[in-house]
Amino acid sequence: MKEQLLNMKEKASQALTSAKTLQDLEDIRISLLGKKGELTAILRGMGGLSAEERPVIGQLANEVRSFIEDKIEEQKKALVASERAEQLKSETLDVTMAGKKPVIGKTHPLTTVLEEVKDIFIGMGFSIVEGPEVEYDYYNFEALNIPADHPARDTQDTFYINDNVVLRSQTSSVQVRVMENQKPPIRVIAPGRVYRSDAVDATHSPVFHQIEGLVVDKGITMGDLKGTLEVFMKTLYGNDAVLRFRPHHFPFTEPSAEVDVSCFVCGGKGCRVCKGEGFIELLGAGMVHPKVLERCGIDTSVYSGFAFGLGLERIVMRRLNIDDMRHLYDNDLRFLNQF
Ligand code: DAH
Numbered sequence: 001m002k003e004q005l006l007n008m009k010e011k012a013s014q015a016l017t018s019a020k021t022l023q024d025l026e027d028i029r030i031s032l033l034g035k036k037g038e039l040t041a042i043l044r045g046m047g048g049l050s051a052e053e054r055p056v057i058g059q060l061a062n063e064v065r066s067f068i069e070d071k072i073e074e075q076k077k078a079l080v081a082s083e084r085a086e087q088l089k090s091e092t093l094d095v096t097m098a099g100k101k102p103v104i105g106k107t108h109p110l111t112t113v114l115e116e117v118k119d120i121f122i123g124m125g126f127s128i129v130e131g132p133e134v135e136y137d138y139y140n141f142e143a144l145n146i147p148a149d150h151p152a153r154d155t156q157d158t159f160y161i162n163d164n165v166v167l168r169s170q171t172s173s174v175q176v177r178v179m180e181n182q183k184p185p186i187r188v189i190a191p192g193r194v195y196r197s198d199a200v201d202a203t204h205s206p207v208f209h210q211i212e213g214l215v216v217d218k219g220i221t222m223g224d225l226k227g228t229l230e231v232f233m234k235t236l237y238g239n240d241a242v243l244r245f246r247p248h249h250f251p252f253t254e255p256s257a258e259v260d261v262s263c264f265v266c267g268g269k270g271c272r273v274c275k276g277e278g279f280i281e282l283l284g285a286g287m288v289h290p291k292v293l294e295r296c297g298i299d300t301s302v303y304s305g306f307a308f309g310l311g312l313e314r315i316v317m318r319r320l321n322i323d324d325m326r327h328l329y330d331n332d333l334r335f336l337n338q339f
Pocket residue numbers: 169170171172212213250252253283284285286287307308309310
């Protein structure tokens with residue numbers, strides 16, 4: 001029996017040293033020290049021993065057991081340590097390695113320029129207002145002194161939802177909504193989408209954007225309109241920009257003007273961009289027609305006002321030298337990422 005126990009100790013020592021995993025260790029422990037293990041089997045023979053032999057063998061058996069247990073513990077620690085070392089090796093982090101560049105989005109050129117325009121007007125004390133894109137005929141035409149059958153309707157042919165409701169063809173509709181709801185002094189700009197049944201080409205789209213401006217107060221004159229537009233244009237195009245007012249007709253302003261800005265490419269000499277004119281048409285403007293003010297319940301013996309309307313796409317295209325409006329709506333990142 002003594003032989004058997006020493007043999008077992010020897011075998012266990014070898015098996016344990018070559019165990020590769022914690023599971024191996026556990027399997028070995030069960031096969032040696034478990035209820036049905038080798039040690040139990042050996043000790044079953046204790047009955048046949050003499051009274052002198054029994055304590056000697058018993059002590060030896062205990063020694064073998066604690067030897068094996070210690071060995072298992074020791075081996076366990078070694079395995080855990082080497083596993084951890086492996087893990088550290090495989091998870092090494094090179095903090096000096098170049099990072100992956102995240103894809104960062106940016107605002108669309110239309111939004112960028114609109115924000116700039118808003119900032120300029122906010123700086124002059126204007127508020128930003130909005131109106132509905134699906135609009136009553138009344139606000140889009142009638143209240144702006146464009147009755148049914150007026151020829152001005154033809155130039156702004158739009159999409160009709162029914163006889164009374166249209167997709168607004170101009171942001172001027174917001175002027176009326178503001179004046180109905182707010183007493184002067186009024187100082188607002190109203191940016192937004194407008195619709196016209198135009199065929200798509202390099203300079204036309206059935207959906208585009210306008211920015212409307214409206215100021216109503218005591219003693220407002222054409223001089224205030226000119227000064228306001230001058231500050232706006234010079235901030236946008238630089239201090240050398242020169243404004244030119246040309247007489248025009250809009251049903252909702254009297255007098256009315258079309259406003260041009262000196263060509264920012266040639267500075268006014270005449271070039272391909274301004275088609276030899278030296279100036280580029282930028283917006284429509286004028287003094288708010290008394291009929292429009294009165295319809296909104298504003299006393300024209302006390303108040304007067306000016307209004308203007310400009311196309312956002314036109315400003316963006318000029319600003320960024322874009323020759324085809326369709327690029328602005330294609331959502332092609334190869335194009336948009338240039339700005
Ligand atoms: N709504 C006009 C258009 O779309 C532009 C315009 C002209 C707006 C004169 C105005 C204005 O406020 O006073 O053609």
